[in-house]
Amino acid sequence: MTQALLTQLSDRFGDAILESEIARDMPVIVCNKESLFEILKFMRDDAAFDCNLLTDITAVDYLKYPIKQKQRFAMVYLLHSLDHGHRFRLKAYLGIADLSVDSISPLWKTANWLEREVYDMYGIDFKQHPNLKRILTHIEFEGHPLRKDYPIERRQVLTINDSLMDEMEKRLIEKGLK
Amino acid sequence: MQRVGQMHPVAQDFEPEFYKDLHTDLMFLNMGPSHPASHGTLRSFVALDGETIMAAVLEIGYLHRGFEKTVEHRTYDQVIPYTDRLNYVSSIMNNVGFSKAVEALIGVEVPPRCQYLRVIISEMMRIVDHLVCIGANLVDIGALTNFWYLFNKREIFYDILDKLTGARLTNSFTRIGGLARDAYDGFEDDIKSVLKEFEIAVLDVSKLCKRNKIFLNRTVDVGIISAEDAISYGFTGPCLRGSGVPYDVRKESPYYFYDTFDFEIPVGENGDTYDRIMVRFEEIKQSIRIVRQALKTLPGGPVNSDDKRVSLPPKSESYLNIEGLINHFKHIYEGVKVEPGEYYDCTEAANGELGFFIVSDGTGTPYRVRCRPPCFTIFSAYPDMIEGSLIADAVATLGSINIIAGELER
Numbered sequence: 151m152t153q154a155l156l157t158q159l160s161d162r163f164g165d166a167i168l169e170s171e172i173a174r175d176m177p178v179i180v181c182n183k184e185s186l187f188e189i190l191k192f193m194r195d196d197a198a199f200d201c202n203l204l205t206d207i208t209a210v211d212y213l214k215y216p217i218k219q220k221q222r223f224a225m226v227y228l229l230h231s232l233d234h235g236h237r238f239r240l241k242a243y244l245g246i247a248d249l250s251v252d253s254i255s256p257l258w259k260t261a262n263w264l265e266r267e268v269y270d271m272y273g274i275d276f277k278q279h280p281n282l283k284r285i286l287t288h289i290e291f292e293g294h295p296l297r298k299d300y301p302i303e304r305r306q307v308l309t310i311n312d313s314l315m316d317e318m319e320k321r322l323i324e325k326g327l328k
Numbered sequence: 329m330q331r332v333g334q335m336h337p338v339a340q341d342f343e344p345e346f347y348k349d350l351h352t353d354l355m356f357l358n359m360g361p362s363h364p365a366s367h368g369t370l371r372s373f374v375a376l377d378g379e380t381i382m383a384a385v386l387e388i389g390y391l392h393r394g395f396e397k398t399v400e401h402r403t404y405d406q407v408i409p410y411t412d413r414l415n416y417v418s419s420i421m422n423n424v425g426f427s428k429a430v431e432a433l434i435g436v437e438v439p440p441r442c443q444y445l446r447v448i449i450s451e452m453m454r455i456v457d458h459l460v461c462i463g464a465n466l467v468d469i470g471a472l473t474n475f476w477y478l479f480n481k482r483e484i485f486y487d488i489l490d491k492l493t494g495a496r497l498t499n500s501f502t503r504i505g506g507l508a509r510d511a512y513d514g515f516e517d518d519i520k521s522v523l524k525e526f527e528i529a530v531l532d533v534s535k536l537c538k539r540n541k542i543f544l545n546r547t548v549d550v551g552i553i554s555a556e557d558a559i560s561y562g563f564t565g566p567c568l569r570g571s572g573v574p575y576d577v578r579k580e581s582p583y584y585f586y587d588t589f590d591f592e593i594p595v596g597e598n599g600d601t602y603d604r605i606m607v608r609f610e611e612i613k614q615s616i617r618i619v620r621q622a623l624k625t626l627p628g629g630p631v632n633s634d635d636k637r638v639s640l641p642p643k644s645e646s647y648l649n650i651e652g653l654i655n656h657f658k659h660i661y662e663g664v665k666v667e668p669g670e671y672y673d674c675t676e677a678a679n680g681e682l683g684f685f686i687v688s689d690g691t692g693t694p695y696r697v698r699c700r701p702p703c704f705t706i707f708s709a710y711p712d713m714i715e716g717s718l719i720a721d722a723v724a725t726l727g728s729i730n731i732i733a734g735e736l737e738r
Contacts, residue, residue, distance in 0.1 A: 173670075175671050203562060210696050215687075215689055226698075232575050258561075259557070260561045263705070264562075285388065285389060286737055286738075302401055314371075321383045327354065327375070
């Protein structure tokens with residue numbers, strides 16, 4: 151069943167699907183980063199996949215990983231279908247030279263914050279993200295803490311307050327109050 | 329205006345017509361980060377029209393401790409105390425979630441007694457988490473009495489935890505491949521008696537609330553989130569079930585004998601604060617059922633896996649022969665060795681799906697641990713839930729989605 155879905159996906163997207171396998175926890179699909187948005191949209195809307203819940207977005211920095219990977223960074227999307235009960239993991243590799251992917255916040259509302267966290271921790275740029283701003287660290291913070299070349303003992307002194315007016319302006323315009 | 333102009337000045341105040349030409353502006357207000365009703369250091373910045381919230385934005389990160397960065401520099405067993413601090417109201421559930429993920433990554437199975445004990449304590453922690461959530465939520469809307477009823481009973485369970493694990497709040501009770509220690513003599517009777525106390529607490533508070541007009545006015549149709557929005561926002565746990573979606577990891581992909589227990593998944597209808605509170609009440613009852621069934625069939629035997637990869641050798645070996653000593657030393661200093669690979673595993677924690685995505689590189693320390701906290705996705709929906717409602721309703725809504733800052737910001 152799952153194998154049929156994976157075949158269907160690679161038939162449809164052809165070269166965009168680099169590899170797919172059924173790992174021990176869930177099927178893993180590796181695709182190229184340009185078609186991430188289209189593939190995720192398809193997996194959300196297609197009746198056989200029906201992945202309505204975006205469980206998580208995260209990234210991995212393979213800089214010090216002993217096994218050589220295609221690129222330094224990997225985006226990881228965890229998808230889940232509440233009706234069919236199946237899960238998928240979609241991965242896309244990114245190099246340091248072009249650290250950007252399309253934002254999927256139009257597809258799932260939760261992607262907004264999850265992508266902000268990935269941006270904060272890894273510095274991956276999400277194109278067309280409505281509000282790409284640091285979320286867990288401070289606005290003055292320099293660097294991206296979960297990168298493997300960020301030393302764990304590095305400390306920064308951060309003082310200013312975030313007025314949040316920039317976000318509020320956007321929100322007011324969105325709500326038609328300004 | 330003509331008519332209003334003829335009225336007495338005091339009476340004019342009540343006529344909306346009087347304010348028609350008055351130029352009013354939105355007022356901006358910070359709620360939090362440090363405020364008793366904000367349940368931790370959460371800052372919401374709201375634009376108010378009178379007492380109505382017109383727009384809201386959030387700032388989080390006040391409790392960010394770099395959990396994910398820190399654990400990349402610790403051995404797998406050393407991570408467990410850090411997981412305590414995620415959802416510190418139900419810390420053992422996080423211990424179980426992490427240990428289970430690592431065990432699944434390595435491919436060891438823990439003995440049945442360990443699985444049963446993990447179920448029993450997890451369900452007890454779920455009850456406690458819900459008691460705290462309901463109690464604090466009721467305090468937020470002015471019903472202080474209930475808080476004492478619920479927290480007194482929680483205290484009794486914390487004494488049991490003290491006896492069992494040696495700590496009240498941050499228990500660190502699990503180990504990779506088992507538990508820190510077996511249950512003490514009389515543990516089962518203690519649990520049985522505290523279950524009765526919990527039942528009394530739930531009954532007392534339900535009686536006080538269920539048909540209480542003030543309670544209904546404050547919670548019904550407050551902070552509504554539709555099932556569609558809840559799924560789009562990645563809700564899981566009681567908040568998703570409150571919106572009417574019966575998703576529960578324990579039913580969908582049962583782990584630890586959950587398929588052998590008889591229990592139900594309560595769901596709400598409207599997705600308002602009332603539904604979320606009532607779903608939690610019902611889940612407490614279901615958890616009590618699970619614990620009773622688990623206690624009846626609690627098997628004997630060891631609590632730690634005998635797999636040499638994950639478990640310490642028995643003390644008789646580590647003290648008396650060199651292989652045992654080396655085994656012990658390597659295990660403590662280098663950690664549990666995990667083959668290179670990646671694995672996502674999730675458990676149903678008190679707030680929803682608690683997932684751990686672990687990438688290992690063959691050493692004793694994880695290469696990357698991603699904690700998927702249920703709170704994070706839920707809290708991102710908070711502005712949508714409170715916009716258009718009153719400030720007081722925002723407080724009630726915040727209580728009902730049970731945001732734990734330790735887990736939200738890691």
